[in-house]
Amino acid sequence: MHTIERRMADFNSILIDMAESVYGALDGAFKALREQDKDAALTIMENDEKINHSEAMIHTQAIEILTLLQPLAKDLRLLIGGIRIANDLERIGDYAKSIARFVIKVPKLNDALLGRIDNLSIQLMSNIRDTIDLLSHPDVKRAYEVALKDDDLDHIFRALLLSVVDDQETIASNIIEISGMLRNIERAGDHATNICEIVIYIENGEFIDFG
Numbered sequence: 001m002h003t004i005e006r007r008m009a010d011f012n013s014i015l016i017d018m019a020e021s022v023y024g025a026l027d028g029a030f031k032a033l034r035e036q037d038k039d040a041a042l043t044i045m046e047n048d049e050k051i052n053h054s055e056a057m058i059h060t061q062a063i064e065i066l067t068l069l070q071p072l073a074k075d076l077r078l079l080i081g082g083i084r085i086a087n088d089l090e091r092i093g094d095y096a097k098s099i100a101r102f103v104i105k106v107p108k109l110n111d112a113l114l115g116r117i118d119n120l121s122i123q124l125m126s127n128i129r130d131t132i133d134l135l136s137h138p139d140v141k142r143a144y145e146v147a148l149k150d151d152d153l154d155h156i157f158r159a160l161l162l163s164v165v166d167d168q169e170t171i172a173s174n175i176i177e178i179s180g181m182l183r184n185i186e187r188a189g190d191h192a193t194n195i196c197e198i199v200i201y202i203e204n205g206e207f208i209d210f211g
Contacts, residue, residue: 003069004065004069004071007065007069008065008071008075008079010061011062011065011078011079011082012078012082012135014054014057014058014061015082015086015135016132016135017054018051018054018058018086018089019085019089019131019135020132021050021051021054021093022051022089022090022092022093022096022128023128023129023132025044025047025048025093025097026092026093026095026096026099026124026125026128026188028040028043028044028096029041029044029096029097029100029103030099030118030121032044032099032100032103033099033103033114033117033121034114036103036109037103038104040100041099041100041103041104042100042104044096044099044100045097045100045104048094048096048097051089051090052090052093054089055086055087055089055090058082058083058086062079062080062082062083065079066079074202074203077201077202077205078202081198081201081202084194084198085135085195088191088192088194088195088198089191089195091187091188091191092128092191092192095184095185095187095188096188098180098181098184099181099184099185102177102181105177106174106177106178109174109178113167113178116160117160117185119156119160120156120157120160120182120185121185123149123152123156124153124185124189124192126149127146127150127153127189127192128188130142130146130149131192131196134146134195134196135195135199138199138202138203139203140199140200140203140204143196143197143199143200143203144196144200146192147193147196147197147210148210150189150190150193150210153189154186154189157182157183157185157186157189160182161179161182161183164178164179164182165179193210197209197210
């Protein structure tokens, strides 16, 4: 394998590893939320630094390859797109950390609300999983399909947010924190959609904005 091919393969591998770490952090944060496990939530927060380190490593690797090997065409797009993907992954990791912080700070939620939040988290995790799979198996058509799944997440989010507002008498003391946590879940979905856009750019050079 030529040097450029080996370095690009290593770069993509690091990117996928970061994505899997972010997925694990988000999954762990939701599990801590369901179980109201403050110790697990604290572990999620402490491990966020590893995700930040991965982002820095991806930036460093990209700069080295760009400087030393001067890649062209798709390799160049992968490096540029990879930096952007790492930024989106880091933001999703931040949202996982925020959910964990919510678990530590906010008293136990009622089971009915936890169940509704769980529905939202299941949709997000499905979207994130499909997005990460695109990094290993890039496919433009599939990227469009995965990006459109964000509409389902938005629908569940809006309905849940309205139900929280309507039920604010029972959760009045924490409504701001709950609403903020729900918005973080929705925003994590937006970053997954961003990654779908970047996958399309890497594959065919086309700039797409799913809004």
